[in-house]
Amino acid sequence: MNLKDLDISKIITEDLIDLDLQAATKLEAIEELTHLLYVNKCISSEKGFIKDVLYRESEGITGLENGIAIPHGKSESVIKTSLAVGRTKQPIEWESLDGNPIEIIILFAVKNTDSTTVHIKLLQKVAILLADDEVIERFHTIETKQEIIHLLSKNND
Helix, strand or coil, X not given: CCHHHCCHHHCCCHHHEEEEECCCCHHHHHHHHHHHHHHCCCECCHHHHHHHHHHHHHHCXXXXXXXXXXXXXXXXXXXXXXXXXXXXXXXXXXXXXXXXXXXXXXXXXXXXXXXXXXXXXXXXXXXXXXXXXXXXXXXXXXCCHXXXXXXXXXXXX
C-alpha cells in the first residue's frame, strides 16, 4: 500500500473529533479521546487501550513541535484502525520535541492484526502534513470537525 492509497477520511469521522477537550493533563486527554473511540465502537476496552497507549508513551516522545502530539496504541482492544483528534482549551504539559505544551492531540488506534506497514504509513501521512506550517496553523484555528477531516485528508503528493 502506498501513501496515496491510504484514505484518512475512512478512519476518522466527525464523531471522533473533539475541538473542546476539557483535559488538563496528558492522561486526561488520552482518556477523553479513548472514550470517543470506545463509544464509536473503534475499541472494545478503554482500560486496555489506554494501557497500550501509555506503554507506547513510555518508549519515546509523541509530542512533536508547535503544540501537536501524536500518541498511538497498537492494541488487542482496537476493533478498527482509527484516528481520534482533540484540541484542548488550555495547553497541557506533554513531553515534546520543542519542550512546549500541547493543544492538538491526534490519537492513533491501530489493530494488532494490521501489518506494521499500515501503522507506519498512517503516521507517515500525518507527519508529512504536520511538516507544513500552514497545516499546523490551521489546526490551531480550525472551527469545524469537517475542516479537520478535510485537512487530514489532503493528498500528499
